[in-house]
Amino acid sequence: MTARIQVPQRARRGDAVEVRIVIQHPMETGFRYDSLGRRTPRNVIHTLVCRYGGVEVFRAEMGAGIAANPFLRFFLRARDSGDVECRWVDSENVSGVASSRLSVAA
Amino acid sequence: MITLSINGKTHKIDASPETPLLWVLRDSLHMTGTKFGCGIAQCGACTVHLDGSPVRSCSTPASEAVGKKVTTIEGVAATAVGKAVQAAWIQHDVPQCGYCQSGQIMSATALLAKNRAPSDSDIDEAMSGNVCRCGTYNQIREAIKDAAANVKGA
């Protein structure tokens, strides 16, 4: 799964830092049928967890009500320099990861 | 080609003689009042009369009806008994989904034609071949008794 994560490279301690992530994924609803009447099984990224310096700072539980190629923008508070890492998993247990380094100045 | 007399009318039908009477009525003549339920004479939804006797048309070859009078739900009201049974069904609001009721009415009419004062066990015997998934059996029983009283009174 291709994904793009955007985090500022630098921040000052205490700043609220914006994280943007887009993941290529159909977020298949499970409500679609093909021309032979076969249902396309539901396959959605149901969980995305963001860790910063190894500590969970944000979690999203999602379903088919989130549009295909899910996009999320959220914040985290800068503490120390470290990796901002998003991991996600879909209904077929396929997981993905995207991360970006954040350097924090005092 | 077979020739059948149905509800007093003669029909020439292009069907093989072994085709069940049910499918001749439905698919060839589009007389849809007679219903398909099981195909093996277990539910009674397809009941029609051959010379006044109830038969399961799903398991009766069309050839067996040749030379006999076929009566279906569409023609059952031609007799006083059939009319009384139908009227009682309406009076008692018997049907729910209604799918089995053509067959129920045909079995009930055949019963009352022979027996104007059926006992509960007569009714059980005549009607236990007709399945109703909505469970209208008690209303059917009441309607039969009512129809019996009305036919006698007439």
Next chain:
Amino acid sequence: MRAKPANTSRREFLKTSAMASGGLIIGFTLPGATRLAQAAAKEAHINAYLRIAPNSAITVVCGLSEMGQGVHTAIPMLIAEELDADWSRVRVEQAGVDKAFVNPIFGIQATGGSTAVRGHWEPMRKAGAAARAMLIAAAAQSWKADAADCRTEKGMVIHKSGKKLSYGALAEKAAKLTPPKEVKLKDPAQFTLLGKSGTKRLDTAAKSTGKAKYGLDVYLPGMLTAVIAHPPVPGGKAVSVNDAKTKAVPGVRQVVQIPAGVAVLADGYWAAKLGRDALEIQWDHGANATLSSEGISKQLSEGAAAGGAVGRNEGDFKAAKPAKVIEAEYEAPYLSHSCMEPLNCTAWVKKDGVEIWAGTQSQGPAQGILSQVAGVQPGQVKINTMYLGGGFGRRFAPDPVIGATVLSKITGKPVKLVYSREDDTRGYFYRPASVTRFKGGLDANGNAMLFTANVASPSIMEASHFMKLPPDGVDEFGVEGIRDCPYDFPNLHIEYSRQEPGNLQVWFWRSVGHSQNSFFLESFIDEMAHAAGKDPFEFRRSLLGKQPRHKGALELAAEKAEWGKPLPAGVHRGIAVVFSFGSWCAEVAEVSVAADGTPTVHRVVAAVDCGMTVNPDIVKRQIESAIVYGLTAALYGKITFKDGQVQQSNFHDYRMLRMNQMPKVEVYIVPSKEAPGGIGEPGTPAVAPAVANAIFAATGKRIRKLPILA
């Protein structure tokens, strides 16, 4: 497709949401305009639900499916009451699929879950009241009088001077008026139709004369009839097909392989069936080739032993130290719905759209699915809802509708897909099998102090494809009837273990999870009562202190059945009470057991609290119907597997209750001013435990596995 925004205010959404038990009414818009333009031009469209002809005949357009539950009578009654219509002039017409007919509880046009009256109680009355206000306004205009001086009665607007105009005479003028924004509904004390008995069903005459048209009764020019050879083992596939003999059958036109199986298309059903019988197919049975009922039972039992996600926890079940412990494991099998009318659908895929004719409970979802299958816009899917020869949840499933559409698309002709009775019985979408392990605890004085239940069953939510397991991992349908256990236990703990033997397609079956769970719970409560040395009725009563409506229904049933009074020799009573679909239903069964163990159910006395009633006659018939449905399953119902194949096929081995086994049924309605509850399903769950408890009273033998006549 354009849709109007919901007009419910924020406050209303949260307010209605808070009163969860009554059912939600969200986003109801009373459409002023209507799209039912194809209807008779002379008739005035008052709103989407109502037309009035110049001769005052009133046609109510109903978007809900009539499957015997009486909705084509109840919905018109709701409108007629507020309209002050002359009931003898009211007719009903089935609507197509349209936004105006979205089920307020489901948010989509569909019939099921005993939602019809619960969801439409207010919207339909408002539609009737709005129409009445418009007719009064039209009369006032004609007379140049004050609307406040006009009243209505039996299809007439009457001025205080005595002048009268019939609704028919006013309809055209009224239809041009703007519908009122606010309407005042009648106080229930003023009702003349609702809650009163004697209003006849509108579909009786058609159904007593063979004129009612069901899905199977559709015949189109050039139509082919299709019968499908389904894989004998679920998940199996045809690896080779020899159709030489099939094609030699006179009347057979085409043999087509589709995902559902191998379809034979012919001029009529009989040729199609003979053609299918002549197919030589080699099947790859796939992963389920060894599936057996023994294995399924084992898997479920182990699941129940292991436990799973916590569904409810009160007090401390681990710390509780009862003086006496009762443990039991209960089991229920898969069940087929077995509607009287075998499943079917007629479809015609044309260049510019799809038209289908079917007895379906789910027009809305079907429209969505078929638009995808046929590659057209949802608005190009026309659904003609026929009478349903039984529904019971089965006609909520899309399989016949999809099959017919795919076959019409392939052949380019109208196709009627027909399931034989055997196909119908073996067509899956079963009520899931289920095992529950109970533990009950009594203190030294025989007071109930502990109750735990571990439920193991497949998930209907996941199988439905339009729901999913909630985050807590507990399937709502898997545990309903047990998780909402009404009895006052200081320590209570309920777990759910999802088990999917064979990944079989399971589905909603009349009363859904209650159909087995209420049997389990209400039988086990009886076991606890017995262990406590208490009367089963009194034991329940003592634990229902916080549940007045359970208690009310229970007490009424006991009173009417003369609980405690002696019965003829050999006849014994059993009792059960269940809340489901917004209604409370208690039943007392009187049963005798022959020397060979065969039970005879002589009488069932039911008491139902379904809030305010629309048509009490239909309520009573529905409860009786539900009792027969539940009793049939309790006595005989089971779908079993051997070598992956369903062993039952038709009514000789999937047995039905018949006239000679029909008990007397008495139904009593608890008088109520509360909001209406459901009525199609709530009578089903209590009968199995009431009968099983009576068998225990008669024989001392506890029935822990259904069916009773295994």
Next chain:
Amino acid sequence: MNPPPGVDARTINTPEGALQSILNGAPVRKGRVHLNLPQVAENGHSVGMTVRVDSPMSEADHVRQIDLIADKNPIPRVATFFLGPESGRAEIESRLRLNGSQRVTAIARLSDGSFWFDAADVTVNELACLDGG
């Protein structure tokens, strides 16, 4: 979740069921939450959504959870976001799939256990094909 006796458990897939499973009987007040959605969306496949909660996001006072409910979607509970003081700011943007014109409600659960909500009505001109179930 403990549905009290007398409550029809099947409501979980309805907006009220979703709401109940979030609130579990607790009161909810309008305010503090700001939900932004377009009033009109050309289609329901991808509708931009921003939710923001007035909160210092401190250890003592922060947002723990934000739930989104779309009352006409087949599964109304669209998403649940978990956050905390380490989030710095209680603001989330995403894109929703909406099955027709409807109300979307955002409910925030704060660290003091209180619930706050905002709601927005969206007119969707073309449905996302969700209603196949």
